[in-house]
Amino acid sequence: MKADAELQLASAPTVALRKPGPIEDLIKFRQLILMLVVRELKVRYKRSVLGLLWTMLNPLLLMVVYTIVFTTIMPSGQHNFSVFLLSALLPWIFFSTALMQGLNSVLANQELIRKVRVPQAVFPLSVVGSNLVNFTLSLVPLVALMLGVGQPFSAALLFLPISVLLLTVFTSGITLLFATATVFFRDVKHLTEVLLQMLMYLSPVLYDVTQLGGKSSWWFNMFRDFLAVNPMTYLIPLVRDPVYYARFPSLLVVAVAAAWSIGALVVGFAVFVRLSPRHIHHL
């Protein structure tokens, strides 16, 4: 064959006969996930004067609002309430925002999915990734606040990278699961919006499990039973314990949080990979 030298295939094709597994596929496309994260951040803050600063300004302003509300309008007895609140609110915002944006991500990229063969998990995962960037950046004003109100810094803060990792693993799993469910039933999106609203009050964000006291009506017992299985009961202390209480989270908390996170990711990824070939018929 009189092949043009310039046209000779640069990389000799050494493709394995076996089809790549879903995890290999994701590893091959890891750069795509990174680029999608960058794209999301670029597009989100495009043409805004402050750009990425908004990720830090946002929790800062939120903090001001909550501090005013809980010091003057309805004072709370909690010492340094703003740190107490923010140390739980920031991880919660990370989880809930990633989930709400991520469950829509397969639908949002349907034009692409119809035309290019790509492991679809990259879309929900990149949404989690861009929210992870936001979450990490929002820890900067939290540190500023801690300095401002004289909150003690302890060695327990060194645990935070593990906390962030577990939160990210958990959020990824749940987001994958809900993203595939949304393709088949659009109702999931609206339902999740309401459920998240409820879950926030049923999770130790505005309060702490230890503050619940000993009321014993039947519905309060039910609430306490729910708290015992609610993954947020274990995931939120991962951040709040080091930041507010200046202590390492207990072994029980870490173990249950890790079990929830790994379980969520395994189930979420397996279900997503199993169902994603059928997505295209439902887009």
Next chain:
Amino acid sequence: MRTGEIRIRDAGVSYRLYREKVTTLKEAVVNRFRHLRTSESFWALRHVTLTIAPGEAIALVGHNGSGKSTLLKTIAGVLTPSEGEVETLGRISPMIELGAGFDPELTGRDNVYLNGALLGFSRKQMEAKFDRIVAFSELGDFIDMPIKSYSSGMYARLGFALAQDVEPDILIIDEVLAVGDERFREKCRRRILDFRTAGVTFCYVSHSLESAAQLCPRAAVLHHGRVAFDGAVEDAWAAYREMERGPSPGPQIDLAP
């Protein structure tokens, strides 16, 4: 199986169709749940068997809705066949719709890298290609402008420039040669001929006998989702015309079990 080979064995793709005709509230509520269970299926492609050897060029011909695009999407790996098997080996450059992955908010430059990643290339590999791609697209300084400010011709030019530089083993072209002006079209045609001489497997969808005969010695005629003819391109057109003369039965819908 060799690199650049395409093997299709008794492949079929069925789409589910939902009828949405609601007259009463009761029906609306009942239908909500009924459509979860029963639906009608439509076979866009059925019992298709084709083997395309590495370096071979085949034109796919057929009326609108004959299943050409479905077949191409199955080869490209976008669609998974509902039955049968489709196997390919090697990198596929799907020029099914140029610039499919472009984000209008991003610049041409960012889109080149994003699209490269979609095709499985690393940033480094794309950096090596970048200047060539920009030169081919003839976009010049526009490469750093958001894509939404491009004309449709510029958009398609960047799309083709990208698709032609991904070192494919299999090239899938769905009537994209109608992009840009006469001169750019000629440039694209020459580039495709280069690929042919380099031994790239080539699947081409066209409605024009002239361009199909120029590029492909072999042709398959699709008729209502089945391969009705497979052979020399000259004979294919006679077979195609013959078939189109007959009465059109319309798409076949059978109730799913």
